Amino acid sequence: MFEFAIHVVIVALIYGLSAISLNLQAGVAGLLNFGQVAFFGMGAYALAIAAKAGLPWPVGILAGMAVASLAGAGIGLLGRNLAAEYWAISTLALAEIVRLIALNEDWLSGGPQGLGGFPIPFDGVEGVRRGLAILGLCLFVLIASLGLAIYLTRSQFGRVLRLVRDQPALARSLGHDLMSLKLRMLMISAPIAAISGSLYAGYIGYIGPDQLLPFETFLVWTMIVIGGSGNHLGAVLGAVIVEFLYAGSPLIKEYVDISYDLAASLRILLVGAGLLAFLMLRTQGLIPERPARLDARG
Amino acid sequence: MIGFLIDMLLRANDLALLAVGLSLVYSLVSFPNVAHVQYAASGAFAAWAIADRGVPLWLAIVLSMALTSIAAVVLHRAIFDRLIRSGPPVAMIGSLAVAMIAVSGFLAIFGSRPRRLPLAMEAPTMVAGAPVTPLALWTLSGTALLLAGLTMLLYFTPFGRALRALAANRTLTAACGIDPKRLADAVCALSGAFAALGGIIIAASKQTYVLLGSDLLLPVFAAAIVGGLRNPLGAFGGALIIAFGETLMTNLDVGAALGRQSWFLPLGYLPAASFSLIAIILLWRPEGLFTRKTRSV
């Protein structure tokens, strides 16, 4: 039971990183990215491929971050003259192309079987202690990313992006180049999602195309909507809540005799209904975004 | 060549009704309704469930279309109409949530086992040297008939005029003296019925399964976007283009074209055809192919 709890917490923290990344894009910059899972996948596969090649795992993480950042610039450029909804569909499509590559390029990604059996971080450490070590690593990365995200959002860069999100015309009249701002936001937030992918692959020791399904993106969206779009602490809270519910719902099977299909259906229902309920009843989420207080003293 | 054309028409047939419905609704609600493709799955499941109880198939199809259009109207009134007030992005994410709930519903009610509509297998007849099943002929002519009917409706009735006015300008319609609420109901019902039939057509040639709708999401959106999203007949053209792209991918012998051994593009990348088409078309013409209106954002 204790090991299961550690497992759930680790996965929640990993999702928390993805949620912070998406929240920087969607919550702060208003970018409707429906292909978030592609960044996660790039990080995960980069770690796995690098580890298979015998490189130390930090190399894999850095490579994943670099690839994701470039990919972020790419999808950003695609949005140069697209309306937000068109861009959203395009990102969904591009993430599916990434998944298809993972599915079809056996020489690189192991194909449908995915990649496993590569050297993983803290390999020598046994049992619960490995879980705790990974948990510590995830917690450290999460806090660092959370700090960076909050700092960025409060800085002039984040401030102007929030204006771009809410009143793009006003931002333009103040001399701000919307495209460049959004592009930079994608390039800096994508690597955070890539780290979460790397940590996932490093922790589980496996990554396959099934972890890149669009549903994973929707899961992260649910997290930030429930937690509070625009508020990074909220995003992490949302990730923890959704992951606990999502991981906990199969436990019902222990008490009530339901079929496998019904249990799976219940999980999806929980996510979908949670998302819809918050959108309709509490759009601002559990921890709403608030205007920052600034004093004359700075 | 004829075989290629028939393959393409059959695939376009899978997508056309859905893409046309999606475009119709988009011109009304101004957000891409991700849940639209789920009406296809619900239509197919409903038809299967009703036919499974011994009701004649044609009646099951009609009932399923009616049920799906009622569901579309109810969902629009209860959910989308309210979400759109918080802006298109919120509405779009909301439609995503509805899609998830729909999938979980299919999974809970029908389970993960695929279902087959009670159709007798018939031997294909030869049309200009290519095999075509009678079923395919039936569905093709059905789709053609419906699309022709829709064209008449859009261009030769007051309803159609109001709808096209709405797509161009919201306030204009109110000035036309047509109640936008009733128009919305009518459009939702129509698109729901179209989507249900689209799903049944797919289920008839393949099978009904939980992710039937989700698997259609990108090809259908690609068709609608290529067609310009506000233009229902453009969406039909979009469906033809997507179908052409996909059929070309499966049939094009790249090796032979390069003068080498026969080599086909890997089938695993087939879905990528429509995805890449979205990206290419949007880069080239951000508002789609069949629209004259330009928007500067």
Add this chain to the structure above:
Amino acid sequence: MLEVRGLSRHFGGVAALRHVDLRVRAGEIVALVGPNGSGKTTLLNVLSGFLPAGAGTIAFAGRVIAGLPAARIARLGLIRTFQLPAMPCGMSVLELMLCGGMPMTGTSIWNNVAHPRASKQETRREIDRAFGLLERMQLGPSANQSAGLLSGGQKKLLSFAMALMMRPKFLLLDEPTSGVNPKLHADLAVQIHLLRDEGAGFLIVEHNMEFVRQVCERCVVLDKGQVVANCSPAELQSDARVVEAYLGRPLPARGAGGLESVAL
């Protein structure tokens, strides 16, 4: 400083601007008046790059700006305000003021993250400056309030103050007094004159003739997309073309009063 030659702009088949010629020198305050639908806001949108120009040239401070993106034009110092500025609810008044400031740190991630001290110092300086401007607009008490909750007039003042944060060389103001408490009109005039004394130019769309008389040195009258008069504010009411533009027919012999009542 701002020179417009032969500017035309069509919407579909409708001509919104027809061969507009306009010249505003540095340190000059020009009013742009005309009846509703005469193309004043369109002209502002074209000058600020928010709408592409059809034909004609626009030069600002000696360089051609027609065709440049709006953000580039604003960074050159040609700043516009909006007739009905919408303000985000999720940001405070002071935050919005900073969006128009911070010229050194800017939005560069590198400057923001790698030089926290320098950016913090600049933030402090800019907050002081913002407070000063807000005080003068009577917005000091609302500094930390959500900008979306301000009244229409307050939003108007805020958008003016945000433009001032940009240290503008030239301001295009779209009805700066509409909705604003009349007691504050004099303060607005003082601000505009202060900036003028520093060498800034102004083109002000305004319906309030009292304000125009008080603030502006010259009036350009637009009617159906054409410049029909270019005169001093005092001449405005006696100019037959102006009166015709507003009333659609020549004014009966009785004299001035008519225009005043229509324009207000």
